[in-house]
Amino acid sequence: MVFLTKLCLMHLCYMHKTINSHINSHIKTSEKELSIFNASLNEIAITKGQFLLKPGTHVKHEYFVVKGCLKAYYSDSKGNQHIIQFAIENWWVGDFDAFYNQVPSELFIEAIEDSQLLSIHYDSLQKIYNKAPIFERYFRILTTQAFIAQRKRILSTLEKHTQERYLKFCQTYPNIKDRVPNYNIANYLGVSPENLSRIRKNLKS
Amino acid sequence: MVFLTKLCLMHLCYMHKTINSHINSHIKTSEKELSIFNASLNEIAITKGQFLLKPGTHVKHEYFVVKGCLKAYYSDSKGNQHIIQFAIENWWVGDFDAFYNQVPSELFIEAIEDSQLLSIHYDSLQKIYNKAPIFERYFRILTTQAFIAQRKRILSTLEKHTQERYLKFCQTYPNIKDRVPNYNIANYLGVSPENLSRIRKNLKS
DNA sequence: AGTATTAATTGATTTAGATCAAGAAGATTG
DNA sequence: CAATCTTCTTGATCTAAATCAATTAATACT
Numbered sequence: 001m002v003f004l005t006k007l008c009l010m011h012l013c014y015m016h017k018t019i020n021s022h023i024n025s026h027i028k029t030s031e032k033e034l035s036i037f038n039a040s041l042n043e044i045a046i047t048k049g050q051f052l053l054k055p056g057t058h059v060k061h062e063y064f065v066v067k068g069c070l071k072a073y074y075s076d077s078k079g080n081q082h083i084i085q086f087a088i089e090n091w092w093v094g095d096f097d098a099f100y101n102q103v104p105s106e107l108f109i110e111a112i113e114d115s116q117l118l119s120i121h122y123d124s125l126q127k128i129y130n131k132a133p134i135f136e137r138y139f140r141i142l143t144t145q146a147f148i149a150q151r152k153r154i155l156s157t158l159e160k161h162t163q164e165r166y167l168k169f170c171q172t173y174p175n176i177k178d179r180v181p182n183y184n185i186a187n188y189l190g191v192s193p194e195n196l197s198r199i200r201k202n203l204k205s
Numbered sequence: 206m207v208f209l210t211k212l213c214l215m216h217l218c219y220m221h222k223t224i225n226s227h228i229n230s231h232i233k234t235s236e237k238e239l240s241i242f243n244a245s246l247n248e249i250a251i252t253k254g255q256f257l258l259k260p261g262t263h264v265k266h267e268y269f270v271v272k273g274c275l276k277a278y279y280s281d282s283k284g285n286q287h288i289i290q291f292a293i294e295n296w297w298v299g300d301f302d303a304f305y306n307q308v309p310s311e312l313f314i315e316a317i318e319d320s321q322l323l324s325i326h327y328d329s330l331q332k333i334y335n336k337a338p339i340f341e342r343y344f345r346i347l348t349t350q351a352f353i354a355q356r357k358r359i360l361s362t363l364e365k366h367t368q369e370r371y372l373k374f375c376q377t378y379p380n381i382k383d384r385v386p387n388y389n390i391a392n393y394l395g396v397s398p399e400n401l402s403r404i405r406k407n408l409k410s
Numbered sequence: 411a412g413t414a415t416t417a418a419t420t421g422a423t424t425t426a427g428a429t430c431a432a433g434a435a436g437a438t439t440g
Numbered sequence: 441c442a443a444t445c446t447t448c449t450t451g452a453t454c455t456a457a458a459t460c461a462a463t464t465a466a467t468a469c470t
Contacts, residue, residue: 019364074360082363084356088301094440133338140345148302151289155279157349157362158287158395162457181417190363195457303411367427386447402449417463425458434449440442 015043019118022064022090026141033132036072038126044117046070049187052093052117053109057099059118065091068115069179073108073187083188086112086176112180146182163199219341220248220271224323227269227295231346238337245329249322251275257298257322258314264303270296273320274384278313278392286313288393291381297347317385367396368404 016038023029023037044063046052051127052063052070065087072085072093084107087093098105099122127133152172156165166189177185182200183193221243228234228242249268255276257268270292277290287332289312292298303310304327333340337351357377361370371394375382382390387405388398 074364076364080364082360084360084363096349099355100349129342133341136338136341136345137334140341140348143345143348143352144301144305146251147352147355148305150352150359151302154355154359154362155287155289157359158289158392159279159281159285183417187363192458193418194420194459198457201419388447397428399429399449399450403427406449411470414467414469416465418463420459420463421461423458426456427454428454428456429454432451433451434447434448435448436445438445438459440444 005084015116015118016041018066018090019064023138027134027138029134033134036132037128037135040128041095041121042117044119045115046111046117046157047114048111051108051110053095053105053107055104055106055108057098057105058200059095059105061089062092062094062096062099062125063109063166064118064120065089066116066118067095068111068117069113069176070109070111070115071180071184073107073110074106075108081108081184081187083154083184086173086180086184086188088176108181112184158188162189162195163202165189166196208307213365215227220321221246223271224269228318228343232339234337234339234341236340241337242333242340245325246323247325249324249354250320251316251322253316256259256313256315258300258310258311258312260309260311262303263307263309264300264310265327267297267299267301267330268292268314269323269325270294271321271323273316273359274318274381274391275314275316275320278315279311280313283323286389286392287395288389290387291317291378291393293381293384317389356386358396362395367394367400368407370394371404372408 001083002090019041020034020038023034029037041064044052046068053059055075067089070087071083072087072095073081073083075081085091085093093109095105095107095109097103098107125135156168160168166185169185169189182196184199186193186196189196224246225239225243228239234242246269249257251273257376258264258277267407272294275298276286276288277292277300277391278286278288280286290296290298292314299312300310300312300314302308303312330340361373365373371390374390374394387401391401394401
């Protein structure tokens with residue numbers, strides 16, 4: 001029992017260490033600011049195939065991936081998945097529209113691997129913004145970078161053929177490419193798995 | 206001459222008034238914070254067909270549209286325009302990747318109508334963030350909303366047919382739809398002008 | 411290891427939309 | 441108000457990719 005407690009503490013340290021170094025790679029914080037932030041985080045463990053979020057939910061949390069891999073997707077009327085984001089280590093994931101604009105979620109977020117996450121509650125975040133406004137900067141920078149990445153994704157759908165877009169995807173996310181089934185990459189690119197398979201075959205020769 | 210000066214002052218007031226009410230629709234500011242911000246803005250007038258930005262430029266400014274309409278686009282090797290954004294009144298426009306990450310611009314920004322803009326310099330903005338950190342919040346909120354809008358755009362290319370995407374575009378941006386030539390809307394949607402024309406014909410009947 | 415399940419591949423057919431080409435309708439300008 | 445330039449439309453053809461269908465390969469399960 002003592003052993004277990006110790007393990008949990010070590011575990012907690014590891015998760016906080018991960019997010020804190022991510023924070024400090026973007027902004028400079030004091031010990032106090034960091035501890036205000038850390039105090040608001042909750043740990044979540046989720047196994048492959050489990051859902052973090054489903055449509056129709058009132059979303060109160062955003063999630064930081066410490067370890068693992070998830071996909072965020074919409075499901076259309078035919079049941080096709082349209083993947084909006086893969087989230088791996090050091091990414092934030094959530095339904096930002098539902099979270100910030102207080103509308104019901106339309107998004108599925110599902111674990112592709114067993115994953116460890118940290119969650120933050122909407123109310124906690126608002127308090128953090130007031131008590132430690134440096135975190136406005138942290139999220140401003142992250143959102144700006146995410147915005148730029150999305151802009152590039154839009155551009156690639158506008159100007160490139162599927163083969164080029166697939167190659168670009170592999171180049172941009174080499175680590176994701178090897179952790180995710182190909183039909184999910186097809187979903188992300190918005191093409192059929194058959195088409196992606198043929199493209200991959202074509203690239204081999 | 207006196208008359209002209211007076212006119213310019215009135216003009217200045219109008220432009221600042223526009224951006225200040227936009228700011229105050231998102232955050233609460235003191236007079237002092239607002240005046241710090243206002244002091245960093247420069248006025249720009251640009252006529253239809255002129256460029257605010259071209260590829261290869263070292264980007265030092267972002268722009269707020271007080272009046273007018275612009276398009277931001279990439280031009281591919283065949284000379285096709287891929288429109289990433291239409292900017293009308295109360296929108297910020299710029300090459301955010303080039304601006305924030307100090308890489309050369311790849312973007313054209315061109316006036317579709319005669320336009321009045323306010324520009325802010327990168328260095329000024331950094332100073333504002335330190336002197337009046339409430340503006341971190343302003344830009345965090347704007348970027349978050351822009352991020353959400355882009356996510357919806359990505360989703361629509363993943364799940365919808367061109368006709369549905371065109372209807373969605375008209376619904377989301379009714380004011381832009383009527384100010385921009387159809388072939389530019391086709392560029393934005395990533396389809397040929399001929400195809401959009403046929404879709405529009407089909408919708409009439 | 412052997413079975414069940416899930417993922418990837420391959421082939422045949424269909425389709426939405428691109429491309430090519432020409433003309434009509436609007437808008438601008440001398 | 442011609443004349444020019446720009447935008448939009450229409451038709452014919454071509455092509456990338458979707459869809460449908462079946463098989464093979466890879467994982468997971470007990």
